Amino acid sequence: MSKKTKIERNAILPGEKCDSEWCDIRRSPIHGRGLYASKDIISETYIIEYVGDKIDKTESNERGWAQMDRAKETGEAAVYIFTLDDDWDIDGSVAINAARLINHACAPNCEAYIVDGGIWICAIRDIKEDEELFFNYGFDLECYEEHPCRCGAKKCVGYIAGEDFWDDLKKKLQKKAAKKKKKASKATKK
Ligand SMILES: [Zn+2]
Numbered sequence: 001m002s003k004k005t006k007i008e009r010n011a012i013l014p015g016e017k018c019d020s021e022w023c024d025i026r027r028s029p030i031h032g033r034g035l036y037a038s039k040d041i042i043s044e045t046y047i048i049e050y051v052g053d054k055i056d057k058t059e060s061n062e063r064g065w066a067q068m069d070r071a072k073e074t075g076e077a078a079v080y081i082f083t084l085d086d087d088w089d090i091d092g093s094v095a096i097n098a099a100r101l102i103n104h105a106c107a108p109n110c111e112a113y114i115v116d117g118g119i120w121i122c123a124i125r126d127i128k129e130d131e132e133l134f135f136n137y138g139f140d141l142e143c144y145e146e147h148p149c150r151c152g153a154k155k156c157v158g159y160i161a162g163e164d165f166w167d168d169l170k171k172k173l174q175k176k177a178a179k180k181k182k183k184a185s186k187a188t189k190k
Contacts, residue, residue, distance in 0.1 A: 018098040020048040023133055025098055030150055034103045034132045041127040050082060050099040050112060050119040052092035060089040067093065072146060079139075082112070082119050090119055104160045105134035105151035112138075138162035141169055 018024050022041055028034030041047060055063065064081050071078040080093040080100050092100045099121050102110070110133050111124045121135060139147060139160050147160035161169050 022047045028103055028132055030103050033101050035101055037127045037129050037131050039129050041123050043123050043125050045123045046120045048099045048121050050092050051097045052090045052094050055089055055091050063091050102133050104137040106156045107153035108134035108136050110135040141165050
């Protein structure tokens with residue numbers, strides 16, 4: 001099961017295509033496949049809609065945990081659910097949603113916005129043709145250790161987390177490092 005899921009993310013699924021004139025699907029050196037600018041994109045361009053099943057919060061919770069379990073098995077950050085408003089979420093784990101392939105980065109060139117009841121991936125700076133598209137997934141710190149970030153940005157915080165959580169994350173990591181040091185020094189004394 002776990003292996004199958006991994007292969008699926010890297011294979012073209014039936015019915016999968018990128019319905020945007022601004023980008024296409026390519027293999028990414030960071031993770032699996034990603035979306036790439038197929039031409040120069042000016043800042044504030046709406047690049048692609050993040051489409052999926054509109055689900056209520058109960059359904060969303062159930063699907064979220066199921067996706068989390070699957071992600072644990074495969075080691076992927078594969079939760080595709082977006083908050084739309086207080087009542088509804090969007091589950092983007094469907095083949096027609098090419099935007100689900102956009103990778104996370106700590107210094108992204110896109111951001112996800114809610115526009116007219118839909119979620120859109122929007123350029124937050126000018127993007128050159130052939131650049132990979134990224135946005136910050138905005139995860140909280142609940143399971144951060146399961147979502148390491150390999151974006152390679154200078155300011156990469158090491159894990160996939162929303163910027164609002166970076167201060168807390170850094171504190172957590174410092175504490176962890178200090179604990180490790182203590183343990184290490186104990187070990188050498190023996
Ligand atoms: Zn990063």
